[in-house]
Amino acid sequence: MANIRKGDLVQVISGPSQARGGDRGKQGRVIEVLTEKDRVIVEGVNFVTKHVRVGQTQRGTKTGGIETHEAPIHVSNVALVDPDTKLPARVGFREETDDRGKTVRVRYFKKSRRAENKKPAKASTKKAADKAAAEDAE
Numbered sequence: 001m002a003n004i005r006k007g008d009l010v011q012v013i014s015g016p017s018q019a020r021g022g023d024r025g026k027q028g029r030v031i032e033v034l035t036e037k038d039r040v041i042v043e044g045v046n047f048v049t050k051h052v053r054v055g056q057t058q059r060g061t062k063t064g065g066i067e068t069h070e071a072p073i074h075v076s077n078v079a080l081v082d083p084d085t086k087l088p089a090r091v092g093f094r095e096e097t098d099d100r101g102k103t104v105r106v107r108y109f110k111k112s113r114r115a116e117n118k119k120p121a122k123a124s125t126k127k128a129a130d131k132a133a134a135e136d137a138e
Contacts, residue, residue, distance in 0.1 A: 003080065003091050003107070004040055006030050010078040011088045012045055023073075027081055031070065039072035046071045082109040 004010060008030045016022025028043040048071040054064035079088035090110045097103050 004030060004033060004075060004078065006033055009081040009083070010040070010042060011081050012042070012073065012077060013079045013088055014077045034072055037072065038075045040075055040078060041070050041072050042078065043070065046073045080109070082112065084109075085112060087112055 009027060010030055011027045012023045012025065015024050017024045018026065023045045026045050028045050030040050031043050032041040034040065047068050050067050050069060052064040052067055054062060057063060080091050081087065082089040089112045091107050092110050093105045093107055095103050096106050
């Protein structure tokens with residue numbers, strides 16, 4: 001069963017960072033799922049330019065030129081975003097029975113270690129470290 005479906009909010013978790021011109025860290029909605037190639041097309045991610053030959057429509061308007069659109073990205077390079085924490089999270093499945101007694105598989109977000117264990121920033125100077133130690137002693 002597929003983890004990612006059309007309309008899901010996903011985040012790119014691999015590739016070059018945005019500072020280097022990549023898409024890592026960007027979030028977007030899944031436009032299309034290509035199951036046979038294990039790829040998804042995400043809105044606003046992995047833009048490519050396509051050169052289209054100039055032509056004319058029935059009305060006489062010119063078409064073509066350089067267009068940009070989203071290209072597919074591999075499923076392993078994206079992660080579903082938990083709507084509660086707005087962070088990428090792993091997904092599990094559990095079987096539940098609905099009101100008619102039919103068993104269905106339901107996706108659920110596993111607890112993220114990143115969201116729970118927020119560590120405080122370390123003291124960068126000796127003076128700040130001594131001040132923190134004095135506060136802990138009191």
